[in-house]
Structures are given as C-alpha cells and as structure tokens.
Amino acid sequence: MKPESIQKYRPFPAVDLPDRQWPNRTISEAPIWCSVDLRDGNQSLPIPMSVEEKLEMFDLLVRIGFKQIEVGFPSAAETEFNFLRALVDQNRIPKDVTIQVLVQTRDHLIRRTFESLEGVKNAVVHIYNSTSPLQRRITFSDSSKETIKQIAIDGATLVKEMVPTLPESNITLQYSPESFSDTELDYALEVCEAVSEVWGPTPENKIILNLPATVEWFTPNIHADQIEWFCNNIKNRESTIISLHTHNDRGTGTAATELSLLAGADRVEGTLFGNGERTGNLDIVTVALNMNSQGIGTGLDFSDLSTVRNVYEKTMRMIVPDRQPYAGELVFTAFSGSHQDAIKKGLDRRKKELKAAGESEIVKWGVPYLTIDPRDIGRSYEAIIRINSQSGKGGVAYILESEHGFDLPKTMHPQAGEKIYSVADELGREVSNEEIRELFLENFVNISNHLELLDYELRHNVGGPGEVRCEAKISVDGAEKTIEGGGNGPINAFVHALQNAELKHFAVTDYRSHAITGGSDAGAAAYVQIKSNDDDIDAIWGCGVDPSIEMAGLKALVSAWNILHQG
Numbered sequence: 001m002k003p004e005s006i007q008k009y010r011p012f013p014a015v016d017l018p019d020r021q022w023p024n025r026t027i028s029e030a031p032i033w034c035s036v037d038l039r040d041g042n043q044s045l046p047i048p049m050s051v052e053e054k055l056e057m058f059d060l061l062v063r064i065g066f067k068q069i070e071v072g073f074p075s076a077a078e079t080e081f082n083f084l085r086a087l088v089d090q091n092r093i094p095k096d097v098t099i100q101v102l103v104q105t106r107d108h109l110i111r112r113t114f115e116s117l118e119g120v121k122n123a124v125v126h127i128y129n130s131t132s133p134l135q136r137r138i139t140f141s142d143s144s145k146e147t148i149k150q151i152a153i154d155g156a157t158l159v160k161e162m163v164p165t166l167p168e169s170n171i172t173l174q175y176s177p178e179s180f181s182d183t184e185l186d187y188a189l190e191v192c193e194a195v196s197e198v199w200g201p202t203p204e205n206k207i208i209l210n211l212p213a214t215v216e217w218f219t220p221n222i223h224a225d226q227i228e229w230f231c232n233n234i235k236n237r238e239s240t241i242i243s244l245h246t247h248n249d250r251g252t253g254t255a256a257t258e259l260s261l262l263a264g265a266d267r268v269e270g271t272l273f274g275n276g277e278r279t280g281n282l283d284i285v286t287v288a289l290n291m292n293s294q295g296i297g298t299g300l301d302f303s304d305l306s307t308v309r310n311v312y313e314k315t316m317r318m319i320v321p322d323r324q325p326y327a328g329e330l331v332f333t334a335f336s337g338s339h340q341d342a343i344k345k346g347l348d349r350r351k352k353e354l355k356a357a358g359e360s361e362i363v364k365w366g367v368p369y370l371t372i373d374p375r376d377i378g379r380s381y382e383a384i385i386r387i388n389s390q391s392g393k394g395g396v397a398y399i400l401e402s403e404h405g406f407d408l409p410k411t412m413h414p415q416a417g418e419k420i421y422s423v424a425d426e427l428g429r430e431v432s433n434e435e436i437r438e439l440f441l442e443n444f445v446n447i448s449n450h451l452e453l454l455d456y457e458l459r460h461n462v463g464g465p466g467e468v469r470c471e472a473k474i475s476v477d478g479a480e481k482t483i484e485g486g487g488n489g490p491i492n493a494f495v496h497a498l499q500n501a502e503l504k505h506f507a508v509t510d511y512r513s514h515a516i517t518g519g520s521d522a523g524a525a526a527y528v529q530i531k532s533n534d535d536d537i538d539a540i541w542g543c544g545v546d547p548s549i550e551m552a553g554l555k556a557l558v559s560a561w562n563i564l565h566q567g
Contacts, residue, residue, distance in 0.1 A: 044275065101125060
C-alpha cells in the first residue's frame with residue numbers, strides 16, 4: 001500500500017488482561033469438533049452442492065469421526081431443507097452424531113427450522129445475530145445495544161418454546177454473537193448471558209456459546225485474550241461450552257484457534273482444508289493433524305487423507321492447493337539435494353531403530369524435514385526436484401495414470417488434454433484408452449524430430465562437490481555435434497551444455513519423475529516443463545521414458561525443446 005492509503009486503517013486495541021494464563025499452557029486434549037463444511041463450505045461455492053453431493057460429503061464426515069456436523073440452513077432454501085429430510089428419511093444419521101442447523105433469530109425461520117428437524121434424535125439449533133458496532137451502525141441502521149440484545153433474547157425464547165414440539169429430540173441451543181471478534185467484550189458478554197438466562201442451561205445440559213472471528217481483524221494473541229477474558233467472566237461457566245469459529249482473513253486462523261484453545265475454549269468449528277467465504281474458515285484437518293503430531297488423539301481419522309481430498313474436490317469443485325499443510329501435493333516433497341540426503345538418512349536410521357526395537361516397543365518419530373510420517377495419513381515421501389508448480393486439471397490424466405502408469409504433473413493436464421481432445425474432436429468420436437496412450441506417446445514422449453540426444457556421459461564431483469559435468473552427443477536437424485556443460489545435476493548440466501552450444505532459449509521451470517506402474521511400459525517416466533524466453537509463448541511440458549531415470553529426465557527435456565520449437 002501507499003503511505004497515504006495506510007492512514008485510513010486503525011490498529012485494534014489490546015485486551016485488558018494483565019493476568020493472562022494462556023501463554024503458559026499447553027494443549028493436552030482435543031476439543032469437541034464440529035464440521036461446518038455443509039454450511040460455510042457450501043455457501044461459499046460458485047455452484048452449491050446438490051443434495052446427492054451433500055449426502056456424499058456427510059457420509060465422509062461421519063467416516064472421519066465428526067460427532068457434530070452442521071448440515072446447513074434448512075429454513076433458507078428448499079435444497080437445504082430437502083437435504084436434512086433426506087438424512088432423516090434415509091436413516092443416515094448415526095445415533096452418536098448430533099446434527100446442527102443454522103438459523104437467524106427470526107420467527108418464521110426458526111419455526112421452519114423446527115419442521116425440518118422432525119425425527120432427528122440429537123440436534124443443535126444454532127441461532128445468531130450480529131452484535132459489533134460496525135454491524136449495529138451499518139447493517140441495522142444505528143440500532144441500539146438494547147435492540148440488538150432483544151433480538152437475541154427473542155430468538156432464544158422462541159427456540160425454547162418450540163422444543164416441546166419435538167418431544168423425541170434432544171435439542172441443544174447454540175448462540176453466536178456474529179462478529180464477536182470486533183464486538184465490545186462487555187457487550188458480547190451481556191448479550192450471551194441474556195440468551196443463557198432464557199435457556200437455563202445446567203452442567204448436564206449445557207448451552208453452546210460460539211464466539212466467531214467472523215472476520216479476522218487482528219493477531220491471534222488478541223483473539224486468545226478475548227476468549228480467556230470471556231471464559232473468566234461468563235456466569236455459569238460449568239454449564240457453558242465455549243466454541244470457536246475462526247476465519248482466515250489474515251492467514252492466521254489456525255494459530256488463532258490453537259491459542260484460543262489454550263485460553264479455555266472447549267469446541268472448534270471449521271471445515272476440511274479451510275473451505276469457506278473469502279479466505280476461508282479454519283482448516284480442521286490442519287489443527288487435528290497438528291495435535292496428532294504432538295501425540296494427542298483427536299477422534300478424527302485422516303489416515304486416508306487422499307480419499308478425503310478426492311471426495312472434497314469432487315463434491316465441492318474446489319482444488320486443494322499444492323502447499324496445503326498435510327494434504328497438498330508438494331508438502332512431502334524435498335526440493336534440495338541436502339534435504340533429500342537428510343531425509344533419506346533419517347528414514348534409513350528409523351528402519352534400523354524399528355528393527356532393533358521389535359514390534360512391542362514404540363519408536364518415536366524423528367526424521368529431518370518431515371513433521372509426521374507421511375504413511376500415517378496415507379501418503380508417501382517423494383524426493384523430487386521441482387522449480388515451479390501451478391495447479392491444473394485435465395480430462396485424460398486419470399486414464400493415463402490408472403491404465404498406463406503415467407502420473408502427469410497437474411500443470412501438464414491442460415496441455416495433454418487439449419491435444420488429445422482436439423484429436424477426438426477431429427475424429428468426431430471418443431478415443432479409446434489405448435488411443436489416448438498412443439496419442440500421448442506420439443505428442444509428448446521421447447520427441448526427437450529436431451533435437452535428438454544420441455549419447456551422453458556424466459562425470460561427478462568435477463570442479464567441486466556435487467558438480468556434474470555432461471558431455472553429450474546430439475543431432476540438430478540431422479547435423480551431429482558434441483556439447484559440454486556443468487551443473488548441480490544431470491539436467492542442469494545438460495541445460496548448460498545446450499546454452500554453450502547456443503541452443504538454449506528457455507528456462508526449466510518444473511521437473512518430476514516416477515517409476516511407471518500399472519502399464520505395459522517399463523522403466524521410468526520424467527516430465528520437464530520449460531518456458532521460452534519469448535513471453536508470448538506458454539510454458540511447455542515434455543515427457544521422457546527410459547529404463548534409466550537420468551536418461552528419462554534428459555529425454556523429457558529434449559521432448560519439451562522439440563515441442564517448443566515445432567510450435
């Protein structure tokens with residue numbers, strides 16, 4: 001921002017909490033978890049989930065182990081109402097799972113919500129209204145504090161009156177002073193206590209007071225101070241569950257939640273992978289696995305995180321970023337040689353320690369650069385050098401991987417898909433799995449129509465530790481020549497050799513490799529992405545296949561070079 005722009009903003013005041021205790025505490029047990037994927041996550045989607053997609057997501061949340069699941073806003077839309085009825089009519093709600101429904105503190109919406117709950121055994125009715133000065137002034141046209149408080153009281157009163165209409169249901173009240181994070185603390189406390197007085201909670205039948213950081217305005221320590229202050233001052237604390245609902249506007253939703261658990265909160269609302277409005281809600285996956293990494297059980301099972309991610313991406317039509325903690329494609333990938341070496345040594349030592357300990361003894365995890373064992377969440381460690389990576393999708397990628405063993409980088413999916421779909425369009429029909437393979441090989445693999453790698457020789461540690469010298473015999477449009485170069489690996493050395501021969505007008509921007517599995521091709525596949533020095537030309541992927549992983553990488557680079565130069 002420009003200096004004159006910064007002047008329009010103001011810092012939020014600190015909380016007067018001289019005897020704060022949360023900095024001296026540690027998290028030793030998991031909170032109550034409540035998934036709000038089917039509400040916060042769904043309402044933030046460009047295309048909201050259908051009933052069938054919501055049912056699939058609900059079943060996933062149950063399998064993960066959530067015992068409280070907010071299923072939506074049944075009074076707001078028929079899809080939301082019908083989804084809840086489908087859960088009931090199809091008997092899909094386990095006996096130990098409590099569903100939560102959201103409703104504004106408005107008479108007709110509360111009554112409609114209770115209609116949706118008929119036949120539900122355990123339910124949380126979640127009412128809310130905005131309480132912050134900004135909301136009171138703008139949204140509610142300068143309404144007084146008493147007016148806003150009365151809205152909350154009236155809502156709680158009606159919910160209590162409606163409870164007898166569902167005699168077979170166990171109803172818990174949850175109240176949220178929306179925008180708690182920028183509401184005066186004493187006023188938020190006043191409103192919450194007024195609601196609690198109406199409801200009359202007991203230690204056996206508690207009220208949930210959800211204190212949302214609807215917008216994340218300030219640093220996580222201030223939110224923790226707010227929560228500790230509230231916990232210290234609320235009446236009937238033993239009859240109250242203090243719940244968190246952080247957003248991620250400042251990128252610190254996880255930290256705000258963890259510090260606020262130290263401050264005394266009992267419950268956490270969030271979504272898988274942080275899906276939600278604006279920058280998103282709290283990522284429950286991250287917080288739960290953070291606890292697991294400290295030896296704390298959470299009751300949530302993310303041992304098959306790839307399946308969780310697949311269902312999420314399918315039903316939400318969202319993509320988990322490559323750098324997303326735990327679930328991202330690259331988070332268990334080492335980039336530098338020194339990191340790869342340290343991880344390999346750590347894994348090798350662990351094997352020895354496990355063998356020496358035997359099956360009866362637990363060996364604590366300790367591998368450089370890996371905070372957890374990737375296998376514990378159904379993933380694996382990959383030693384892959386990647387210079388740059390962006391997210392992408394392609395229709396043919398699944399066939400190439402599942403049928404032929406080619407695991408294309410995400411950013412290659414559009415390039416491969418466009419080429420193969422254009423052929424299908426020309427043919428006027430679908431192409432078979434085998435045709436997809438042949439088209440991929442023809443257009444991307446071991447391409448040598450202009451530049452061909454005839455032979456190469458590597459010499460290691462020449463000129464310094466880790467340096468590789470490459471001498472390659474190539475053919476350029478039929479003319480053979482020998483080129484030389486050096487670098488920190490085979491590809492880097494070959495790139496410098498091309499540069500020395502004035503054949504390099506590009507930069508290598510991504511690389512990965514893998515053993516080919518599931519297909520008829522033997523050996524290794526490598527993928528190299530290059531970007532022309534001409535800014536008007538998009539980045540190009542090439543693929544190499546060879547029994548040698550080194551040669552596969554060099555062939556991939558040659559393929560990309562040829563694809564780039566053939567236009």
